[in-house]
Amino acid sequence: MIINIPTSQQKRLVIIGGGFAGLTLAQKLAKSDLQIVLLDKNNYHQFQPLFYQVAMAGLEPSSISFPLRKTFQNSKNVFIRVTEVEEVDTQKNEIHTSIGSLAYDYLVLAIGADTNFFGNERLAEKTIPMKSVSEALFLRNAILEDYEKALSTANYDDRQGLIDIVIVGGGPTGVEVAGALAEMKKYVLPKDYRELDCDEVDIHLLQGSDCLLKGMSSEASESAYKFLTDLGVDVKLNVRVTDYDGEYVHTKDGTKIRADKVIWAAGITGNKIKGLPKESMTWGNRILVNRFNQIKGFENIYAIGDIAFMTEEAYPQGHPQVAQVAIQQAKKLGKNLPKIIQDKTPKPFSYNDLGSMATIGRHRAVVDLPKWKFQGFFAWMIWLGVHLFQLIGVKNRLFVFINWLWNYLTYDQSLRLIIRPKVKKETSLENSKAQN
Amino acid sequence: MIINIPTSQQKRLVIIGGGFAGLTLAQKLAKSDLQIVLLDKNNYHQFQPLFYQVAMAGLEPSSISFPLRKTFQNSKNVFIRVTEVEEVDTQKNEIHTSIGSLAYDYLVLAIGADTNFFGNERLAEKTIPMKSVSEALFLRNAILEDYEKALSTANYDDRQGLIDIVIVGGGPTGVEVAGALAEMKKYVLPKDYRELDCDEVDIHLLQGSDCLLKGMSSEASESAYKFLTDLGVDVKLNVRVTDYDGEYVHTKDGTKIRADKVIWAAGITGNKIKGLPKESMTWGNRILVNRFNQIKGFENIYAIGDIAFMTEEAYPQGHPQVAQVAIQQAKKLGKNLPKIIQDKTPKPFSYNDLGSMATIGRHRAVVDLPKWKFQGFFAWMIWLGVHLFQLIGVKNRLFVFINWLWNYLTYDQSLRLIIRPKVKKETSLENSKAQN
Numbered sequence: 001m002i003i004n005i006p007t008s009q010q011k012r013l014v015i016i017g018g019g020f021a022g023l024t025l026a027q028k029l030a031k032s033d034l035q036i037v038l039l040d041k042n043n044y045h046q047f048q049p050l051f052y053q054v055a056m057a058g059l060e061p062s063s064i065s066f067p068l069r070k071t072f073q074n075s076k077n078v079f080i081r082v083t084e085v086e087e088v089d090t091q092k093n094e095i096h097t098s099i100g101s102l103a104y105d106y107l108v109l110a111i112g113a114d115t116n117f118f119g120n121e122r123l124a125e126k127t128i129p130m131k132s133v134s135e136a137l138f139l140r141n142a143i144l145e146d147y148e149k150a151l152s153t154a155n156y157d158d159r160q161g162l163i164d165i166v167i168v169g170g171g172p173t174g175v176e177v178a179g180a181l182a183e184m185k186k187y188v189l190p191k192d193y194r195e196l197d198c199d200e201v202d203i204h205l206l207q208g209s210d211c212l213l214k215g216m217s218s219e220a221s222e223s224a225y226k227f228l229t230d231l232g233v234d235v236k237l238n239v240r241v242t243d244y245d246g247e248y249v250h251t252k253d254g255t256k257i258r259a260d261k262v263i264w265a266a267g268i269t270g271n272k273i274k275g276l277p278k279e280s281m282t283w284g285n286r287i288l289v290n291r292f293n294q295i296k297g298f299e300n301i302y303a304i305g306d307i308a309f310m311t312e313e314a315y316p317q318g319h320p321q322v323a324q325v326a327i328q329q330a331k332k333l334g335k336n337l338p339k340i341i342q343d344k345t346p347k348p349f350s351y352n353d354l355g356s357m358a359t360i361g362r363h364r365a366v367v368d369l370p371k372w373k374f375q376g377f378f379a380w381m382i383w384l385g386v387h388l389f390q391l392i393g394v395k396n397r398l399f400v401f402i403n404w405l406w407n408y409l410t411y412d413q414s415l416r417l418i419i420r421p422k423v424k425k426e427t428s429l430e431n432s433k434a435q436n
Numbered sequence: 437m438i439i440n441i442p443t444s445q446q447k448r449l450v451i452i453g454g455g456f457a458g459l460t461l462a463q464k465l466a467k468s469d470l471q472i473v474l475l476d477k478n479n480y481h482q483f484q485p486l487f488y489q490v491a492m493a494g495l496e497p498s499s500i501s502f503p504l505r506k507t508f509q510n511s512k513n514v515f516i517r518v519t520e521v522e523e524v525d526t527q528k529n530e531i532h533t534s535i536g537s538l539a540y541d542y543l544v545l546a547i548g549a550d551t552n553f554f555g556n557e558r559l560a561e562k563t564i565p566m567k568s569v570s571e572a573l574f575l576r577n578a579i580l581e582d583y584e585k586a587l588s589t590a591n592y593d594d595r596q597g598l599i600d601i602v603i604v605g606g607g608p609t610g611v612e613v614a615g616a617l618a619e620m621k622k623y624v625l626p627k628d629y630r631e632l633d634c635d636e637v638d639i640h641l642l643q644g645s646d647c648l649l650k651g652m653s654s655e656a657s658e659s660a661y662k663f664l665t666d667l668g669v670d671v672k673l674n675v676r677v678t679d680y681d682g683e684y685v686h687t688k689d690g691t692k693i694r695a696d697k698v699i700w701a702a703g704i705t706g707n708k709i710k711g712l713p714k715e716s717m718t719w720g721n722r723i724l725v726n727r728f729n730q731i732k733g734f735e736n737i738y739a740i741g742d743i744a745f746m747t748e749e750a751y752p753q754g755h756p757q758v759a760q761v762a763i764q765q766a767k768k769l770g771k772n773l774p775k776i777i778q779d780k781t782p783k784p785f786s787y788n789d790l791g792s793m794a795t796i797g798r799h800r801a802v803v804d805l806p807k808w809k810f811q812g813f814f815a816w817m818i819w820l821g822v823h824l825f826q827l828i829g830v831k832n833r834l835f836v837f838i839n840w841l842w843n844y845l846t847y848d849q850s851l852r853l854i855i856r857p858k859v860k861k862e863t864s865l866e867n868s869k870a871q872n
Contacts, residue, residue, distance in 0.1 A: 001588075003588060004587065004588055004590060006631075042854065042855075043580065043584065043852070043853065043854050044853045044854075044855070060496050060498050061853070061855050062496050062851050062853055062855070065853050065855060067628075067850065067852045067853055069628040069629070069852070070628070070848075070850060070852070073627045073628065076630070079631070081584075081587065081588070082584045082854075099588045100588065132858070133855055134855060134856055134857055134858040135858050137855070137856075137857035137858070138857045138858040140857075141857055144479065148479060148517075148518045151440065151517065152437075152439060152440055152517070152535045152536065154440060191509045192503075192505040192506070192509065193505070194512070195440075195442070195515070393850065395842055395850050398838070399835070399838075402834070402835075402838075406831055412506075414498075414503065414506060414829065414831050415498050416479070416503045416505070416506070417479065417480045417497070417498055417501050417503055418478065418479050418480070418518075419478075419480070419497050419498070419501060419569055419570060419573070420570055420573075420856075420857055421570055421573035421574045421576075421577055421856055421857075422568070422570040422571045422573070422574040
């Protein structure tokens, strides 16, 4: 079956992935002379930096998700299809997806990265990742359900398992989740669950190396450590998790920690796509590209964002897998691709590091700018502003802003709802049966 | 197992159900001398009148759901448990739930009603009901997914099946869903799905009797009919649906209509609970109560809201199963119960019909007040105001208001997201496997 896209005089550019990289590129080229087909497995773009706030009941999924179709309502040569791409046929210049095949003139892989369980299937099965809105929502439901269960659990150990949480990985996600959980314990739990002894709630953050927020400055690492321990988080450095059996987290030094929920934020690995030769791949399952994001060995196939591995003078080990790189690469490719098509000389990509930041909770964040590093209240204000500004859609910005203001003033998140869309229809059937 | 609620000198009132009736009663008695245990299968109260807006991507589930714990944060003798109640043991004065048993001194059943499939299991299995936020969200996802699928469906009949919708039942839910779908067809689809021929989208509303909005005035019925047909809805009166095989809706007169999605809003029936004698039950699976909402045959067990069947002079056939009755009964019982406990004389309940209303779309609604009936723009303004005012929580009101204003000004709903919380962990596992 062939995906039904109108034939056109224009050359066809297929972009796989509607994350920061793919979406930015499609926007840049929306008015170009190319027919653009944007493919994603979801019908929305998701704003990864705020997943943890969805998981902590601070934001609604819709506030940080943006329908792809809305972005391109006025772009007549952009076509969107919701599907999973399975394979590239580089010989025939076509891709194979779950809804059919599609030929391309130019192909851009912006397929991003997913949680890395380092091949450990038990960890993959039993721990909770946080690389999508759906996973964040799953975590929100799991946390709230376990607090409810804890109320009816008399056994001390079992209750500890329900209310304690282990977070593996001290990068931005791990640090932000730990901070938000600590604040939930401090401000929300005592009000919502008067019958629970909130002192019993333990939040463990385990980091394999000797500092948090690796990749940021030592000032940032140390402040994050201080902020988290001040909030009562049990931060353990140099602790390697070897296994999780669903009840206990096992570490390399032989200790074990009881927890029914383990959040796995210990690393990412590139999403797989079949059909590329081994020579195009490198470690972390990333795709080797040159300074024009062209995949090694191909003229008309490109990779951008987390999945791409490009080295330049300042980054001999490749760029960090962050939103800024994805956006900058997409913008550059948006300029280079029309040049390449017209046989003009493209300009090589060079990453301009604008800095990085992470927030730990109320009034607490760490910011590393190229020439200035600071932590605390002002950093927190900057963090809020930058993230608000980066969101797509005026309405999303408005809703996130009101939510933040509300939560700030009331010391409360009001989204503590365990809502799941009905999945199967058995319930109605049972209901009907019961009435017969 | 016994549900772990602190023992107390106070008499214990157990309320089953956190809908309009149960929640209102718990609020009224929160400061009384009773220990109150509120049980619901969800951890939130849901605002039923706006379910259809969730299904139509106009509102977020969280905007019309309110966490029960938040309501009672400052009520020290109100205890909340999330569970399904299975049985009442009226001999031992205790209830049995999925998390254990619980003794009561007084019991109030506010268990409400669910969709009535009239014993037809195939309808129960294949059609989509709309009696919970979860079901509304399921419908939203189904509609959006089918539009996506339609883009890749070349066969005309199959495509019709995906984009056409049949709504069975011309009560408020059916009318409001039909109106909202018609507006989506008119304002949103042409922008989001330029490649679809929107004229192909058919919305069928089938009503078994000879008028819409049965129970409202003939002016309201006729205006609703006119508003809907003006919007392009195919309204069919006196049509009885006999079956739905997943592809075709079959009606009593032998016609059949192709549609992959059939919304079933043709009636409700009381939720079941085991342990009550047959003599306490009446038609529609409702529970017979006297004018003090006492269940026939019991002194300390009450029923309020949709599940209760009470007759009074003006309502020899029982009250309509609407929010107003539920709220008024709860308020009255909130006053009567302390009197009954203190052996004072309670006052009999009498329903004060404040009127009813339904909205059909932009600028179109019908309102029946006791002394005044009107339709159109002003009715629509009244509908908006009343529903906004009835929502629980200042933040919910604010968010619904902004959403409405936004949608009104932009002719657009921006929640067209197909988001599901991750259910199982197979996906991560597969991902992990793929990397090995």
